[in-house]
Structure formats: C-alpha cells, structure tokens
Amino acid sequence: MLRTFVLLSTVAILSTWAVKCKYEGTDMDNNEIITVQKAFRIKCMTEDNGSWKTEIIGCIAPDGAEIGVGLKRETGDKIHECVKSESGQVSLKESKGIKAACPGGQKNGEEWQEKSFKFRCGDGGVVKFIACVGQDGSIIKSGETGKIGGFDVKCEQHANGTITMQAANDPKSYDCKAKDGSSKKNGEEYVEGNFVRKCGDYGQGKIVGCHAENVATTIPINQNVTSGDVVFSCTKEGSNYSFKTYSLKSPVVYSMCAHEGKQYTNGTTFISQGSFRMRCVTFKNLTSTLEVVSCITPAGVEIAIGSQLEEGDKVYECTSGNVTLKSTPGQSGKCRGTYSVGEEWIEDSFKLTCEPYGKVNLKSCFSKEGTEIPLGEARRVPAGYAMECVIVNGNVALQTAKNFDCLTGSGENKKMGETWNEGNFVRRCANYGVSSIIGCYVDGVGTFGLNQNITSGSLLYMCINENEQFKFRTLRAQ
C-alpha cells in the first residue's frame, strides 16, 4: 500500500502582521500541525519577514501512530515507512515485516518441497528457492551441481525466476541400470522384482506398475488384477510402492480324529481293539467323532451293525445303539454255559430246558408241595384248590387258577357254577376248582337250603350251617 501526498502550496506570501499559514482555507499559526486526509501531518512555519510555508512532517500509520518523514515503524508482520522523494512527494509505504508469512502460508524460516524443488520462507515473506531434490531423494543446492542417480545435474534459478534442473549432458544419453546389472534405454520398460520400471530422464528407472508371475500384462498402479483365485494389488502410498497378493480361497482348515495316538482324516476307517471298525467323522466346526461302522468276530469276519453271524457254537451280533459285539450260544451252544441242548433242570420253582442257540425255555412250575404244573396249564394242588403256571406281563407266575373244574366225590368233573348232590348235601362248583355246600338233599323229598327244615311224613330234616360246619339231621317229627 502506497499513499502519496504532494503539497502544492508551499508559496511564501508577504504579510504585515502576525503571520499565519493558509491551508485549504484554514489559517494556521506558526508551528501548528494538522492531520490531513487522515494520513499526513502538516506543519505551519512562518518567518518574521512575513513569509510562511507548510511542510509535511510525517505520515499516519493505519493504526493511528505517527511516523516521521524518513522513518520506519514495524508492527506485527508489517513495516510502514514515511518516504519523501526528491521531488517532494511524501508517501506511506507498507511492506512486509521480517517475520511475515509467505504467500503460500508458510511461516518465516519454514522449508517445503514442491515437486522436485525445495523452498524456504525468507525474511519479509519472500519465497527463496534453496535446492533441487532428485527422485532418489538426493539434494542439490541452488546454483550448484550435484549427482542424481549417478549423473551430474545442475540446479539453478535464473534471473527471470525460472528454475532448472539440468543434466550436464543430454538426459537421453543416459541408460538406466537395472538391479541385475543390465542397461535399459530411455523409455524402455523392464521388470525388477515385482515392479515394472520405465527408464526415464537422468537414467532414473521410474516404477510404472507391478509384475506378477501369472499375469501377462503390467498391473497398473493403484489397481487390482484378479487371476484365478488370486488378487494382485499394486499400490502407491506417498512415495512408497507396494505389491500385495491376496488369495480369494479361504484357507482349508480341517480337524482329524485322534485314537490311541494315531491321527485319522475324515472318512478313514480303522480297526479298534480287534473287534470294531471305526470311522473318523469330522465337522465344519472342527470337532470330530469316531463312529463304529461294523463289528469284527473273533474269526475276523466283519459284520454290519444290526446283523449277526454264527461262528462255532456261538452267535455274534453287532448291536446298534452303543455298538457292541454280543456273543450268544449257537445252535449247539450250551445254556448258561452248563446245560446242553435238550437238557432239563430245576431252578427255584421252575423246570427249565435248554434249546438251540442257548435259549432257555420254561417248561413248568412247581407248587409248594411239589406238584408240577406245565406252563400254560392248571393243576389241583394237594391243598385242594387249583393253581396255574402262566406268563403274566412277561413274567412267569404260579397263581391260583380261578376257572377250574371241581371234582366230585365219585371222581366226576364239574364245571364252575354247576351243582350236584353228594350224599345229603347239594354242592356247587365255585372258583379255584373248589366246591361249596349250598343246601341239602333228601331222596324222594328234594332239596332245601341251608339252615332250613323240611318235614316229610313223620320225619323232620334239618340242613345246618354253623360257622361253615355243615350238618344234616333227621329227627322224628312231633
């Protein structure tokens, strides 16, 4: 900012008394100072011979401070100077202070890099070029010649401001040197490890992409290329390049079964304890279990679960559920390991027989008194009632037989409910094959009930039941 003020009326005029200066119609006393345009200080100076003049003696800074002509004042990052030119022009010149920031916002003394050039924010907010930076990070100070990628390069800022980084010779004449020692021409692409480089100026190989074994083309920077189930990723982060390989296939993880110190894979089978064939079964949740798939008989024959095989005098069965190899006697196998086929024996109140395949069959029951009652039949026991040997709810039971014929004194059989005369008593066949007296009988007279009298001619017949003591009496009627 530059404010200029020219005082045009420094003309001396003759005056008689009390000389005054005139400024824009205003009278000013000698030595009086006024501010004009809020920017300049004007002083009135008179002479005794009546001449006067006004003079600019200072400037006013934007903050209101007065700065004498020819003086400077620094506030903040600004400098204000009240300058008077040879022609008498006075101006307030504003310039940046020593510590002023640069146009890009960088602080005084701060250094930064733009592309291949390094700058510093100099005093007064002036950007100073300080050095060139090579792709490999090497630095050449402004005005100097240094080495970049092994070649002499001059770094220079010209008077017109242009900065150049120039190889001492024609850049195109430089070949690039690959890691394997071979030379590459400018513009040539070559593979170095997982990267594809292109030979650029100053013999510098620039990375232009990535290289993967099974990918025919160069993988461009910041792109993914999928080949089969593999993703190749070529990335640039800052000044770093990276090449990564991702597998789309999820890793194969599986469990195995362990048994007696050995490992088995899913589906494999093996023989355990000589009696079972086991199979390893694994699950997705990485647990595993062993399954019995078949049994093996002592003779080494494998039999499926649920089946059986007769071997010698034994029958082997591979039971399901908790698989077991069950051995039972064969056709000629002994029952209870003792009794031969056909043999009979008595155990407790039962008579048993041994049948083929070790099958024990119950033949008959024995009553307390030793009466043998074949299974499914009933017999009268010495106590007088009938007992039966039956299977009740799967168990053998020796119990009283409710429905059983009664036996008359003369050895006749009578069905339940039937009545008959026996001597002078009338009997009826009741439960358990036991008959009871229900009345009396007199030949030629008929039957009559218990505790009843009957007369016939001169005779009185009495049928007596005294506490289950039955009597028949004949009296002379009175």
Ligand SMILES: *[C@@H]1O[C@H](CO)[C@@H](O)[C@H](O)[C@H]1NC(C)=O
């Ligand atoms: C008046 O006096 C001053 C200083 O003494 C002198 O410079 C100036 O020329 C004089 N003016 C006249 C008109 O005499």
Ligand SMILES: *[C@@H]1O[C@H](CO)[C@@H](O)[C@H](O)[C@H]1NC(C)=O
């Ligand atoms: C600046 O000066 C250099 C060296 O003298 C010159 O090569 C370049 O062309 C100039 N640039 C401009 C824009 O004038």
Ligand SMILES: *[C@@H]1O[C@H](CO)[C@@H](O)[C@H](O)[C@H]1NC(C)=O
């Ligand atoms: C490349 O693939 C990786 C892994 O899937 C992913 O993180 C990355 O963002 C991908 N990049 C591009 C450019 O698609």
Ligand SMILES: *[C@@H]1O[C@H](CO)[C@@H](O)[C@H](O)[C@H]1NC(C)=O
């Ligand atoms: C580049 O690599 C260097 C060294 O490995 C590391 O210090 C720096 O942080 C990396 N830069 C980026 C942007 O990843």
Ligand SMILES: *[C@@H]1O[C@H](CO)[C@@H](O)[C@H](O)[C@H]1NC(C)=O
């Ligand atoms: C184990 O084998 C069975 C039968 O072949 C199969 O169904 C199952 O998925 C397999 N388990 C695992 C974890 O692969």
Ligand SMILES: *[C@@H]1O[C@H](CO)[C@@H](O)[C@H](O)[C@H]1NC(C)=O
């Ligand atoms: C694993 O999977 C099997 C079959 O699906 C299941 O029976 C078993 O309980 C599972 N085990 C666990 C620990 O989740």
Ligand SMILES: *[C@@H]1O[C@H](CO)[C@@H](O)[C@H](O)[C@H]1NC(C)=O
């Ligand atoms: C299998 O054996 C276990 C443990 O001995 C028992 O708890 C289970 O009831 C058995 N299962 C069958 C079907 O017999």
Ligand SMILES: *[C@@H]1O[C@H](CO)[C@@H](O)[C@H](O)[C@H]1NC(C)=O
């Ligand atoms: C049967 O006769 C006897 C002897 O006379 C007598 O005591 C009894 O009461 C009579 N009974 C009936 C039921 O009449």
